[in-house]
Amino acid sequence: MTSFPLQISRPIHPTGIWNWITTIDHKRIGILYGVTAFILFIIGGIEAMLMRSQLASSNMKLINPELYNQLFTMHGTTMIFLAIMPMGAAFFNYLIPLQIGARDVAFPRLNAFSYWTFLAGAIILNASWFLGGAPNAGWFGYAPITGKAYNVGHGIDFWIVSLQVLGIASLAAAFNFIVTIINMRAPGMTFSRLPVFTWMSFITAILLVLAFPVITVALIELMFDRFYGTNFFITSAGGNPVLWQHLFWVFGHPEVYILILPAMGIVSEILPTFSKKPLFGYPVVILSGIIIAFMGWMVWSHHMFTVGLGPVANSVFALTTMAIAIPTGVKIFNWLATLWKGSLTLNTPMLYAIGFILTFTIGGISGVMHSQAASDAQQQDTYFIVAHIHYVLFGGSLIAILGGIYYWFPKFSGRMYNETLGKLGFYSFFIAMNITFFPMHFTGLNGMPRRIYTYSSEFGWDFWNLISTIGVFLLAAAMIIFIYNIVSSWINGEKAPADPWDARTLEWSIPSPPPEYNFAVIPTVEHRDDWWEKKMQNKTSEEISSGDIHLPQPSYWPFVVSIGLLIAAFGLIYNIPVAILGTAITMIGVYAWSFEPVNDPD
Amino acid sequence: MNKEETSNHPTPKIYISTALILSLLTAIEIGIFYITSLGYWMIPILSILSIAKFALVVMVYMHLKYETKIFTIMFLTGLILATAIVFALMTLFRFF
Amino acid sequence: MSDSNNDSIHEDTTTGLNNRKLLMWAFLGSDCMFFASLIATYLVYKGKSVTGPNPIDLFSIPVTSVSTFVLLMSSMSMVLAYSALTRGRLKVFRVWLLSTVILGMTFLGFQVFEFRDFTVNEVKISCEQNSPKYLELENKLSNSQKSEYKKQCSENLESAHIEFGMTPRTNLFGTTFFVLTGFHGAHVTIGVIWLLSLYFYSFKRGAVSAERHLDVDLAALYWHFVDIVWIIIFTVVYLFGVYEGF
Numbered sequence: 047m048t049s050f051p052l053q054i055s056r057p058i059h060p061t062g063i064w065n066w067i068t069t070i071d072h073k074r075i076g077i078l079y080g081v082t083a084f085i086l087f088i089i090g091g092i093e094a095m096l097m098r099s100q101l102a103s104s105n106m107k108l109i110n111p112e113l114y115n116q117l118f119t120m121h122g123t124t125m126i127f128l129a130i131m132p133m134g135a136a137f138f139n140y141l142i143p144l145q146i147g148a149r150d151v152a153f154p155r156l157n158a159f160s161y162w163t164f165l166a167g168a169i170i171l172n173a174s175w176f177l178g179g180a181p182n183a184g185w186f187g188y189a190p191i192t193g194k195a196y197n198v199g200h201g202i203d204f205w206i207v208s209l210q211v212l213g214i215a216s217l218a219a220a221f222n223f224i225v226t227i228i229n230m231r232a233p234g235m236t237f238s239r240l241p242v243f244t245w246m247s248f249i250t251a252i253l254l255v256l257a258f259p260v261i262t263v264a265l266i267e268l269m270f271d272r273f274y275g276t277n278f279f280i281t282s283a284g285g286n287p288v289l290w291q292h293l294f295w296v297f298g299h300p301e302v303y304i305l306i307l308p309a310m311g312i313v314s315e316i317l318p319t320f321s322k323k324p325l326f327g328y329p330v331v332i333l334s335g336i337i338i339a340f341m342g343w344m345v346w347s348h349h350m351f352t353v354g355l356g357p358v359a360n361s362v363f364a365l366t367t368m369a370i371a372i373p374t375g376v377k378i379f380n381w382l383a384t385l386w387k388g389s390l391t392l393n394t395p396m397l398y399a400i401g402f403i404l405t406f407t408i409g410g411i412s413g414v415m416h417s418q419a420a421s422d423a424q425q426q427d428t429y430f431i432v433a434h435i436h437y438v439l440f441g442g443s444l445i446a447i448l449g450g451i452y453y454w455f456p457k458f459s460g461r462m463y464n465e466t467l468g469k470l471g472f473y474s475f476f477i478a479m480n481i482t483f484f485p486m487h488f489t490g491l492n493g494m495p496r497r498i499y500t501y502s503s504e505f506g507w508d509f510w511n512l513i514s515t516i517g518v519f520l521l522a523a524a525m526i527i528f529i530y531n532i533v534s535s536w537i538n539g540e541k542a543p544a545d546p547w548d549a550r551t552l553e554w555s556i557p558s559p560p561p562e563y564n565f566a567v568i569p570t571v572e573h574r575d576d577w578w579e580k581k582m583q584n585k586t587s588e589e590i591s592s593g594d595i596h597l598p599q600p601s602y603w604p605f606v607v608s609i610g611l612l613i614a615a616f617g618l619i620y621n622i623p624v625a626i627l628g629t630a631i632t633m634i635g636v637y638a639w640s641f642e643p644v645n646d647p648d
Numbered sequence: 649m650n651k652e653e654t655s656n657h658p659t660p661k662i663y664i665s666t667a668l669i670l671s672l673l674t675a676i677e678i679g680i681f682y683i684t685s686l687g688y689w690m691i692p693i694l695s696i697l698s699i700a701k702f703a704l705v706v707m708v709y710m711h712l713k714y715e716t717k718i719f720t721i722m723f724l725t726g727l728i729l730a731t732a733i734v735f736a737l738m739t740l741f742r743f744f
Numbered sequence: 745m746s747d748s749n750n751d752s753i754h755e756d757t758t759t760g761l762n763n764r765k766l767l768m769w770a771f772l773g774s775d776c777m778f779f780a781s782l783i784a785t786y787l788v789y790k791g792k793s794v795t796g797p798n799p800i801d802l803f804s805i806p807v808t809s810v811s812t813f814v815l816l817m818s819s820m821s822m823v824l825a826y827s828a829l830t831r832g833r834l835k836v837f838r839v840w841l842l843s844t845v846i847l848g849m850t851f852l853g854f855q856v857f858e859f860r861d862f863t864v865n866e867v868k869i870s871c872e873q874n875s876p877k878y879l880e881l882e883n884k885l886s887n888s889q890k891s892e893y894k895k896q897c898s899e900n901l902e903s904a905h906i907e908f909g910m911t912p913r914t915n916l917f918g919t920t921f922f923v924l925t926g927f928h929g930a931h932v933t934i935g936v937i938w939l940l941s942l943y944f945y946s947f948k949r950g951a952v953s954a955e956r957h958l959d960v961d962l963a964a965l966y967w968h969f970v971d972i973v974w975i976i977i978f979t980v981v982y983l984f985g986v987y988e989g990f
Binding site for chain 1: 757758759761763766767770771773774775777778780781782785788789792793794795912913915916918919920923927941
Binding site: 666 | 759766773775779781783784787788809812813819820823968971972978984986
């Protein structure tokens with residue numbers, strides 16, 4: 047009798063674009079994430095450059111206020127949700143199975159689904175530019191300005207719906223990595239032997255699954271207000287816009303740790319490799335990460351010091367915020383101690399990692415200044431905060447990501463990048479970054495508010511704004527050097543060996559790029575930094591696979607379900623029948639996915 | 649493998665007696681609800697009864713008592729954080 | 745690691761636990777945060793409605809007690825279904841599984857009935873001078889409701905029948921109540937669809953059995969979770985809701 051229900055066989059050795067659409071290989075998915083996120087990063091960067099051009103001097107008329115509002119909203123939303131988070135995901139995807147000695151993640155199709163859904167979210171958000179205007183109420187979308195009364199067009203609707211879709215993508219990925227890290231570790235790979243990057247990713251994934259539901263509810267409430275006339279944030283009915291702020295920041299604060307912990311993990315991998323020493327204080331670094339994640343739930347109202355919560359609330363959150371600086375500082379000291387008396391190789395990835403320590407610390411210092419509720423009253427909503435966030439996100443998350451791209455470049459591309467260009471790119475980047483963002487400390491303390499499209503010359507802000515604008519163009523040039531180096535090396539670079547850096551963790555024990563099955567023989571782990579220890583004890587050998595390697599098979603359905611969500615999202619904004627169609631496609635996709643046969647390998 | 653499993657699973661008898669206890673607790677809750685002279689004490693009493701029902705379903709029906717601690721940690725992490733956030737928000741909005 | 749109390753360690757994974765089961769428990773932990781946010785919203789706005797009916801005007805504890813009991817019993821039937829399956833009694837499994845579906849649908853039916861009743865909520869207010877009922881409701885009635893009362897009473901009737909209903913748009917109570925219970929109902933609906941699919945799936949030879957019971961186990965965990973969320977909602981929203989001092 048026919049199979050139940052109608053079963054479509056899985057793709058067999060798909061080629062070309064179908065290969066990419068149906069892939070469930072974590073390495074290819076990682077590359078998809080990385081390339082897509084980088085393109086979106088460029089878009090976010092262009093949005094920034096437009097804003098900075100408008101602010102280069104007082105009273106400029108390059109960008110009108112309405113467009114400016116859309117630019118800062120899209121810049122923030124893009125950089126956080128479409129650039130930094132997915133770049134983190136690129137690293138999770140590529141590296142975690144390799145670092146734990148596994149052949150793939152726990153749920154390969156769910157993994158592919160996360161990527162395609164992320165892409166759908168990116169498309170939905172950016173479609174707004176062409177469909178009546180982008181969202182314009184900031185990346186944090188405060189009520190009531192996001193309500194129907196003040197924001198009639200579809201821009202905010204796109205913001206809401208795209209974030210929900212992106213939320214689904216992030217949740218799916220996070221659940222996947224939690225199960226993978228718990229359940230797919232090679233024999234002997236205990237938690238105390240896990241590479242720091244994998245540990246930080248594990249903590250990040252836990253934060254994700256606990257924080258995203260909160261913003262999901264906040265967005266549902268806002269959407270219901272806008273679409274169905276409910277009263278969540280309608281003051282005339284007794285609704286309280288401050289509730290939006292609380293729900294948003296209960297999500298939003300853990301979110302910033304989601305943005306920085308993977309970066310800290312990357313730095314914790316690079317520094318030991320190029321210091322030829324193990325990470326100083328591994329258990330303490332891990333524990334600090336856990337403490338940061340735990341305490342991250344207790345600080346959220348430091349984003350609301352000027353709302354009028356009262357002295358008790360402000361004091362409590364000020365204290366918790368100051369306290370969270372401690373585990374952060376502990377990590378910094380451990381990184382410094384790793385460098386201390388190490389045999390240092392100051393190549394490109396190492397420069398980025400050391401740069402991280404400098405600029406992230408600066409960001410941390412301004413952060414601690416904000417934690418003092420009284421002084422924050424002056425700093426809130428000024429460029430002083432903009433300086434802080436860019437030092438921790440650009441000089442923190444991004445600089446580590448760029449370092450990580452260089453560090454693992456030989457592994458994922460199979461080529462060596464050009465070291466001279468790499469160093470040139472780093473120095474241009476580092477200098478340009480500081481030129482762009484350091485002056486914002488001054489303009490902020492001199493009273494320049496955030497999110498203003500222009501300013502009068504009487505304030506005396508012109509000079510530093512011009513410097514920042516020049517800086518951002520220098521940054522663009524630095525990024526061009528980076529892109530050129532990566533692309534030309536990927537195409538043409540010298541072939542890379544398995545372990546060009548004489549590194550410490552398992553991913554360096556397999557060829558560059560790794561074969562589809564990662565490990566010919568799943569390693570048995572005996573130490574932390576197992577690959578390094580095995581090399582020191584001369585226990586490395588060319589392992590030959592003893593038998594069948596079972597790999598997961600490609601599948602159409604993750605892509606189909608994502609398409610269904612994409613269609614449903616547009617339908618939700620415009621036309622209910624389209625939403626129903628999208629939901630139907632999603633459901634069919636889910637059923638087909640559940641009942642999909644497992645093809646036997648030839 | 650199956651022998652091991654079935655000897656650790658509660659029997660249908662346990663499931664049914666749990667159902668009876670749950671029904672009884674619900675009946676008590678509703679009964680208490682109508683005793684208006686209890687005043688504000690109703691709140692803690694009803695809370696305790698609900699928590700008891702919650703715990704019974706989770707530990708017996710959802711099997712958490714008999715399973716690995718890993719599942720308990722995963723579930724309790726979400727549950728405890730969720731409870732804390734609810735109380736924190738209530739406090740911030742001067743509910744108490 | 746061997747743990748003789750543990751009946752689930754036999755998979756080829758690092759912990760011996762099944763990946764999907766781990767996923768389901770992680771998901772349930774995460775879903776606690778989802779409902780917590782909705783419950784927090786409900787509680788933060790409790791008692792703050794400017795107009796419209798309050799819980800005491802609408803809730804019927806006897807009716808909701810029945811639906812609560814129905815859902816509780818559906819958890820029992822679910823676990824009996826699972827138990828039957830693990831002992832290889834496929835036909836008994838199907839009976840209990842279908843019972844769970846029916847009980848779940850009954851619960852949903854009660855919700856629909858209740859919601860529709862709330863949107864109408866016809867109240868009878870006597871037309872006598874200083875009618876106590878009128879005084880009780882006066883602050884919560886809208887102007888159109890008040891003029892309707894006056895109009896009916898001017899026709900020399902003994903009492904007027906006013907619609908004192910609530911939709912999600914009416915007030916904060918309506919908004920927070922319908923969205924919270926609505927999303928709970930959506931979770932129940934997804935559960936009903938899942939269980940019904942499992943029911944039909946079980947007719948395929950070998951699809952579920954004493955050895956292959958993970959699919960049912962996962963669905964059961966989800967179903968019980970939906971029940972425990974309702975236990976919280978019943979107490980916090982309904983029982984506490986009608987109590988004046990809360």
